[in-house]
Amino acid sequence: MATILDMRGIRKRFGPVQALGGVDFSLERGEIHALLGINGAGKSTLIKILSGVYTKDEGAIEIDGQAVELGSPRAAIEAGIATVQQHPELVPDCTGVENIFLGHEGHAPGLFRRMNRRAMRQSAQTLLERFPIEIDLDASVGEMPAVDREIVAILHALRHDHIKVLILDEPTSTLTEREKASLFQLMRTLQAAGIAIIYITHRLEEVFEIADRFTVFRGGRNVATFTSREARERNISIPELMLDEAAGDLYPICDGIGNGDVILSAEGLGCGAAFSGVDLELRRGEILGVFGLVGSGVDELSKVLFGALRPDAGELKVKGRTRRFRGPHDALEAGIFLVPGDRRTEGLTMTKDVTFNTTVAHLGRASWLGGLLKLSGNRRDTEKLARDVGLQPFELDRPVSAFSGGNQQKIVIAKGLYRNADIYIFAEPTIGVDIGARAKLYALMRDLSRRAGVIVMSSDCDEVHGLADRVLALYKGRPVHLGGGHPGGVRPSRDQLLSAGIMGARA
Template sequence: MGAPVLIASDVCKRFGPVQALRNVDFRLEPGEVHALLGINGAGKSTFIKILSGALQKDSGTIRIGGEDVHFRAPEDAIRAGIATVQQHPELVPDMSGLDNIFLGRETASRSLMGRIDREALEARADALLARFAVPIDLSQEVGQMSAVEREAVAILQAIAVDGIRVLILDEPTSTLTDVEREDLFALMNQLRAQGIAIIYITHQLEEVFAIADSFSVFRGGACVARMSVDEARSSGVSLADLMLGEAVGDIFPKKADPDARGDVFLEVRDLSLTHGFENVSFTAHRGEILGLFGLVGSGCDELAKSIFGVDPPDQGEILIHGRPVSLRKPREALDAGIFLVPGDRRTEGLALSRHSLFNVPMANLRRAAGGRWGLKSRQLRSDIQRLTDQVALHPPHLNTPASGFSGGNQQKIVLAKGLYSEADIYIFVEPTVGVDIGARAKIYGLMRDLSERAAVIVVSSDCDEVHGVADRTIALHKGRHVEPESGVFSRDDLLMAGIMGKGSL
């Protein structure tokens, strides 16, 4: 492949008492698709933020094309040839794909009064599509595009800058169907053929063998393994074993005593939803955390939303405290005592432009009003301050818009909102995506505390998270409930159930 395009040596990063990265060594060859693997909190996101200029390393060196580089901002990384597509690309939905690609770079002039030459923009777009044959209509508004088309626009936006040699893709398939994923892989193969190196972050282990040339595994802030995919395939290496390694540590609270399990708060009987899931049954008890594991396309997200009334089931029955209920909208689910922490907090969990004093009481306005018209401002502020302290919101500013907080702290605002709802049943969907390891421990502890008075369900595509926090686990594979042959899922069995639909190895 020639000389490496990127070499990182002894990179370290600390956040207070937490050593996020420990002497990380990493290299990337031109035209290489390199998968970056690790459980949440392993250090992947910190390393990527350093490469993309969002964070600065404490020590170590980074070389691009043989030259030492020092990034103080994302613009520095882009000038050096590194572009990043985040898990949730910041695109403008009511603008066309073409306008999104060149947003902020419409002209060579830095003046706000610079004239925009539409023909020149279209010519630049045509040149991009000539290099990367993407079947996409760039005149269409992004908000009307499919998920894979939006991902393609974000990638084209990233590589539209001259001199991009490294492209970082952060979980690009997290919202894609199997067919859309293959379309994305086709685009990635074109990028690879053009010599662009790709760092590919994914939790979907089967994708590593489908698209990557090699992979690195991060664990506990260190890069513990680097291997070619061919080598791993021929030697039968288990990616799950490499990722999980030794015990994750004490970020997971102690599990509940099975004998202490209380009453059934939620029962689902033969629930089905067209194009979602089929004949799913389970019970959730007070005093336990029930884990529901499944990869993208498993039906887990659809099941959670169906129980919450977002997309009511086609058949089956939901019982709360032994009584059948018909939940046709989220407000009815809230009134019935169910609170959903959604997987996409930005679009489904928060009003980003509004502060905590607005967001937190939205799930229980009756409590906020105290049974009267109008809100009890003084009591409300006191309650919300107590809850944001409980979830360790940082900084603890109640009047700051949610958009002004990091992803992890946005999740804490959603959690405070859930606590304020005083629900009997809590459903957490992908609760720690984009959350640092310290915040993860806090969230898991809150779940355990909630389980003492409520039924708690954790829905996640992270096998280690489900196995680590849940007292009982079930799995979905392509919409079907998978049962363990032994009656109890081991960690590896659970992973295989999600990937292969099998109850055991």
Template sequence: MAAPILTASGVSKRFGPVQALQNVAFHVAPGEVHALLGINGAGKSTFIKILSGIIQKDGGQITVGGEEVHFRTPEDAIRAGIATVQQHPELVPDMTGLDNIFLGRESARRGLFSRIDQRGLERRAKALLSRFPVALDLTLEVGRMSAVEREAVAILQAIAGENTRVLILDEPTSTLTDIEREDLFALMGLLKAQGIAIIYITHQLEEVFAIADSFSIFRNGTCVARMTVDEAKAGRVSLADLMLGEAIGDIFPPRAATAPGDAVLEVGALCLQGDFDGISLTARKGEVLGIFGLVGSGCDELAKAIFGVTPPDSGTLRLRGQVVRLTSPRAALDAGVFLVPGDRRTEGLVLSRAALFNVPLANLRRAAAGRWSLRRRRMQGDARALTGDVALHPPSLTTPASGFSGGNQQKIVLAKGLYSQADVYIFVEPTVGVDIGARAKIYALMRQLSRDAAVIVISSDCDEVHGVADRTLALHKGRQVEPVSGVFSRDALLMAGIMGEVAQ
């Protein structure tokens, strides 16, 4: 393999009492896809932010192309040839793909009154697509694009400069379907062929063997392992065990050993025009109900209809046998229904506020304890206990939610759900961006909650639904698909969600 284009040695970073990175060594070569792995809080995000110029290292050395570099701003990193696509790319949905790619670089001249050269932008886009030919209509507004098309725009935006030598992709497949994932891998292949080094962060461990040449594993702020994918295959290395430092075993807890209890939530012939039609289901205490469906199946819309975000056009909801009309999330929370949304950043958290603010939001009556004002000391004690239950890392109640990794943001949402003390918990895509160790803890939490509440898990990950649920059904293009025999096998559930058919 060629000499490394980027190296790091002895890189360290501390945040107050927390040693986030300690003497990290790392390197990646031109045209190499290198997976960066580790559980949430292992130091991956801190390391990537240092490489991207977002934060500065405390010590150590970084070289690009054999020359030592010091990044004080993201612009410094870009000038050195390091481009980053964050887990949630910041694109302007009302602007076209073309305008997003060259946003801030519309003119060769700088200044307040510099003119946008539209024809020049089109020529530059044509040249860019000649290097990386992807099927992408850049005249389309980003808000109307699919998830993989938006990811492609973000990547083209990142590499639009002439000197990009290293591309960092942070959880790029977290919202993609299997087919869209393959499209992204094809684009990564084009980048690799052009000699661009790719640092690939993912929690989907099967992707490492599908796309990467090599990988590094971070644990507790240090790089504890580095090897090629071929070496890992030959040695039958368990990536999960390396990440955790111990054998993990089966990440799914045992299913309920006893028969489920009384019905808590009953959904009858629920309809929402254009999204789903005639959905009927029962969620019982003592079991986990799983619903599998791909993007566009109506799963997310169903969850939001039950939670009162978008009230259905027709149908009934019963809670503990009583008909209810949940016309808002506030009404749902008051009735004892809690939703862990699929998009935690925009629907689950106030990112600018700390965990101490976010956790009690769903149950302010509990936070006030019958008084006219919030009881801060009690609220703080409860929040500390609940964030401990979900293993928030670092265990800070005062850090803004935006300062945590995606997986730890999800843990704050889960703590918020525990604080709500609900009778019905609906989890939508509960483990997106969550490492395998934290996933096991989340599944165990679901099982624990199901002892006293009804739990519904809605996901586009068939293995997740089948692994964690006692009973399953599928949604396909807004239509409910149930097993003939009462229980879906894993393959039959997958077929039901993809094709809308029940295997005979």
């Protein structure tokens, strides 16, 4: 294959921090190339240089053998490079067609310069003929499933005919296995059309499923590049390349079923069409895992337990007392804290700094009797919690929008630790978090479970099975019996749990 992108000796420094130290990276035409590394390894900086967001300090970039300077996002687009961010900025109330051509509506002639909807629709049809994929572009984006929103963002990036390099940043982080298959189908279609794809992911199992090659970044340098076949044949450990050490066990050892008192229980819990008939029991000193794919009711269950949604059936007890939460405030007062799955819209105030976000969930602790904030005390508390969760970079005055997705998740968890709750609910706790940070967060959850009750709700079967002392599976809103004599059942095999969550198979 011919080289479409060649980067040599790329350096970038931010003050005293050397983000990239002489990086070489190449991409072949029609290649899917995975870019891997823990948070802070340098891959995001490289991508932002390619996208025209940052300018390189040193080095050379060639596209199709021609030297280019990518001083702005417009310059990157003109050079044939398009980027789809982890959280695409789409307009929910507009249709797929309207989002694809946002900013390029092809105004029809006339006094009021109306949008040329016919031309937009024809251009969208041309795109679908070029890249066949099953999607209803007349539906509003806000009503689309996650995979269709991702496809709309990709088509928006490819509306320019001359795009040669497509960068996909964590595109599968919120997708089900079925939705991921649809996205991979589109990626292979793009590959067959000669478009090269740089694929950023923390889901290492996907590398061997979709990538032709992968490159590992560590400490601002690319430390290894292998074809997927070569890595498989040589039994290369990607985690060890990323961490520069033996990865060891990702999950801490389970201590066994908690022997403490039951601090949370539910019987026959239901919430509309989302889920029904859920029984569960959480004891102090254990981790209870709930596995279910997107749309299984897991997200709604987490919100019912936190008072953000009201159940229409069943009974919920906290420390033996029946509770009917009017909202999250009641749940917080009862000692429950939710680390939500959507950190950007439900967990953080993106424009505020780390200290604000860490302490905002417990203003009674963060302020004096008269309402004035304990500025120095809050700073000290935040510094300790930021160290506990391994925040990088350690800059508490930064707005959280300036941190990577994995570090944003660490800030949400620090916020929960500041609350000092009795019951912690972690919904999709490691979306966008690299393997090194995940191991640290898993150990933190296990330590937390020794004094509190912890519920982990995730669409990642391995995560639930690896962490939990007992498990519950939801399939299309219904709990699946996994054996055992009490709610939550026992700890089944990984395959039993997977079958229960994706097919509703009973153990």
